[in-house]
Amino acid sequence: MIALLVRDLRLAMRAGGGFGLGLAFFLIVSTLVPFGVGPEAAILSRIAPGILWVGALLACLLSLDRIFQLDFEDGSLDLLATAPIPMEGIVAVKALAHWLVTGLPLTLAAPVLGTLMNLESPGHYWIFITLLIGTPALSMIGAFGAALTVGLKRGGLLLSLLVLPLYIPTLIFGAEAATRGTAGLSASTPLLMMAGITAGSIALLPFAAAAALRVNLR
Amino acid sequence: MELRVENLTVARGGVPVLEGLDFTLSPGQVLILRGPNGSGKTTLLRTLAGLQPPLTGSVSADPEQITYGAHADGLKATLSVEENLRFWASVHGISDIAPAVDGFNLRGLLERPSANLSAGQKRRLGLARLLVTGRPIWLLDEPTVSLDAASVALFADAVRAHVAGGGSALIATHIDLGLQAETLDVGPFKADVNRPRGDTHRDAYADFDEAFS
Numbered sequence: 001m002i003a004l005l006v007r008d009l010r011l012a013m014r015a016g017g018g019f020g021l022g023l024a025f026f027l028i029v030s031t032l033v034p035f036g037v038g039p040e041a042a043i044l045s046r047i048a049p050g051i052l053w054v055g056a057l058l059a060c061l062l063s064l065d066r067i068f069q070l071d072f073e074d075g076s077l078d079l080l081a082t083a084p085i086p087m088e089g090i091v092a093v094k095a096l097a098h099w100l101v102t103g104l105p106l107t108l109a110a111p112v113l114g115t116l117m118n119l120e121s122p123g124h125y126w127i128f129i130t131l132l133i134g135t136p137a138l139s140m141i142g143a144f145g146a147a148l149t150v151g152l153k154r155g156g157l158l159l160s161l162l163v164l165p166l167y168i169p170t171l172i173f174g175a176e177a178a179t180r181g182t183a184g185l186s187a188s189t190p191l192l193m194m195a196g197i198t199a200g201s202i203a204l205l206p207f208a209a210a211a212a213l214r215v216n217l218r
Numbered sequence: 219m220e221l222r223v224e225n226l227t228v229a230r231g232g233v234p235v236l237e238g239l240d241f242t243l244s245p246g247q248v249l250i251l252r253g254p255n256g257s258g259k260t261t262l263l264r265t266l267a268g269l270q271p272p273l274t275g276s277v278s279a280d281p282e283q284i285t286y287g288a289h290a291d292g293l294k295a296t297l298s299v300e301e302n303l304r305f306w307a308s309v310h311g312i313s314d315i316a317p318a319v320d321g322f323n324l325r326g327l328l329e330r331p332s333a334n335l336s337a338g339q340k341r342r343l344g345l346a347r348l349l350v351t352g353r354p355i356w357l358l359d360e361p362t363v364s365l366d367a368a369s370v371a372l373f374a375d376a377v378r379a380h381v382a383g384g385g386s387a388l389i390a391t392h393i394d395l396g397l398q399a400e401t402l403d404v405g406p407f408k409a410d411v412n413r414p415r416g417d418t419h420r421d422a423y424a425d426f427d428e429a430f431s
Contacts, residue, residue, distance in 0.1 A: 003308035007294070007301075014296035075290025079347075082267050082286050083309045218270035 001085055001093050008097035018066055022059035022102045023109060029055040030113040041118045048117035049178035052127050055113075056106045057138060057167055063102055064142040065159050067094050068150040068213065077150070081217055087210035095136075095143035095206070103135030119182065126181030130191065134174040137198040140205050141166045147209035151216045170197055219283045219354045220244050221266070221386065226275035227409065228258060228265040234273055234409035235261050241402055243386045245354065248377060248397050251390040253404035259390040260289070262404065263357045266388070285353040287361055291344025295333035299324055299343055302332055307350035318349035321376050323369075337364040345373055348380075356380065356387040362395070370395065 012019040033051050034044055071077040080090055110131050111124035119127065145163035149155035173194035181187040221243040228236050235258035243249050251259050265272050268281035293302050303315050303324075319325055322342040332340065341364050348356055356377075362370050374395045377387050389395070 003305055007297070007305045010301070011294055011296060071292075074292055074294070075288050076292035076294070078264075078269060078286065078288050078290070079292040079306070080309075081269060082281065082284065083306075083351075084282060084311070085309060218264075 001089050004080070004085065004090065004093045005097055008094060009100060012097070012101040018063045019101045020105075022062050023105045025062055026055050026059040026106055026109060027113065029058065030116055034117060045118040045120050045123075048114055048119040049123060049127055049130075049182055050175045051117060052110050052114060052119075053130070053134075053171055053175040053178060056103075056110060056131055056135065057171055059106055060102055060135065060138045060142060061160055061163065061167075063098065064146050064163065065149070065156040067098055067143050067146040069146070069155065072150045072216075077213070078217060081213070087213055088206040091143055091147065091206045091209040091213070092202075095140045098143065099136050099139035103131075103139050107131040107135055122184065123178070123182035126178045126187065130174045130178045130181070130194065133191065133198055134170050134194050137170045137194070137201045138167060140198075140201040141170075144205045144209040144212070147212040147216070150213065170194060173197065219279060219386075221284075221355055221388070222278035223266070224276050224278075226262075226265070226277065227273040228261045228270075229273045230258070230261045233411060236404055236407045237274075237409040239275070239404075239407050243355065243388055245384045245386055246381055247386045248381055248399035249386075249388045250395075250397075250399045250401045251388060251404060252392075252401055253390075257404050257408065259404060260359050263359050263388070263390060267357050279355060283353055284355045284357060285348055285351040287345065287348055287356065287358040289359055289363070291340055292347070293332045293340055293343060296331060298329055298331055299335070300328040302343060303346060303350060306347045310351045310353070312350050312352050315350055318346040321349055321379075322346040322372055338366055338369055341365055342369055342372070345376070349376065354385045356385065356389075358387060358389045358391075360390055360392070362391060362393055 030052065037043060037047070068077060071080065081087060107128060110127045114124055114127055142163055145159050145166070148162060149159045152158060173190040177187040177190035177194060180190065223239055223241050226239040227234050239262070241249070251262070253259050263286065264270050266277055267284055267286035269286070297305070300315075303318060307313065307315050319328065322345055324343060324346060327335065327339060332343065335343065345361055361373060365373065370393070374397055377389070377395070377397060380387065
């Protein structure tokens with residue numbers, strides 16, 4: 001399993017691997033928003049947590065179809081399926097690799113980009129915490145969507161349509177926790193709800209995704 | 219480890235392609251699978267490898283004993299030959315890749331990214347993967363495609379060594395490998411699609427496949 005994780009990380013770092021793609025997208029989205037909304041600091045700082053969350057979510061979506069599609073196309077997925085790693089383990093490792101190359105960099109970059117939107121002082125801390133807890137769920141739900149659509153030509157669009165609605169609860173609680181935290185209110189309820197979603201996704205979705213992969217490999 | 223197949227029916231896309239298959243692959247045996255294109259050789263191999271369920275019948279071997287060599291080699295273009303091979307070796311818990319490297323004459327290519335390999339070199343690397351799985355039963359689907367005569371001989375040597383060590387191989391191929399082997403022609407087992415079938419399994423699978431297609 002560690003070999004698979006190392007391979008996926010190595011592939012992501014090599015040419016054409018897509019590392020940094022989501023991060024660059026996130027950077028551009030966060031830069032564009034002040035141009036679109038206008039430079040009023042009050043408005044920007046009020047919408048900043050929400051915008052950062054939506055931006056992170058879309059950036060995450062960008063690289064989802066690579067999770068299984070590339071391995072499916074070159075035949076590795078068949079060989080992995082017959083390897084002594086359980087399919088659930090393959091899904092979990094690949095979701096983890098996706099989080100390490102997408103979710104984690106986004107989480108680290110978000111507080112810095114918050115400055116572009118006049119995010120006020122405790123906000124940096126809250127956007128970091130909420131993304132840190134929430135982005136693993138995004139990767140795991142995304143891996144499930146990718147497993148459902150693997151093997152479809154142009155599956156990326158269908159994948160977005162399938163996955164975006166499933167992201168809504170994470171987005172609501174994540175953005176709400178970040179907004180409340182920034183405003184100095186208690187954020188523990190939405191934060192705990194989001195943590196619950198993340199824990200539930202990690203516990204259950206590998207099994208669902210593995211079942212979907214088995215069907216798609218036939 | 220013996221592979222015993224009893225009354226097996228395999229299907230592609232819910233439609234049965236081969237039925238009534240009965241054969242045994244014992245340790246030390248090579249079985250050559252023959253049949254025209256589209257006769258269901260790949261479907262049979264995928265079923266035996268556990269990638270798809272059989273329609274009826276049973277396969278006795280544990281999937282953990284089987285390694286499957288498909289049409290696609292499962293190589294990553296941006297990884298070097300050595301990295302590709304080491305990955306599959308460590309997935310299967312094997313640390314020594316030297317026999318595989320020497321067996322398929324890859325020593326001079328180790329540092330090369332797989333993207334820069336020729337088709338035949340890629341195939342050789344794909345076949346070298348078999349040696350790092352450490353599994354006794356090889357199921358190979360047209361392993362000699364794009365190999366030159368010298369590489370085919372290397373492959374035949376690898377199969378001979380594998381069989382001499384108590385392994386076995388089921389090879390779908392159209393050429394003569396020069397191996398001491400028995401032949402299984404799948405032609406007589408072609409499924410009669412129009413024959414009505416009593417089992418409800420088939421309909422269940424057809425619906426299931428349809429839902430995901």
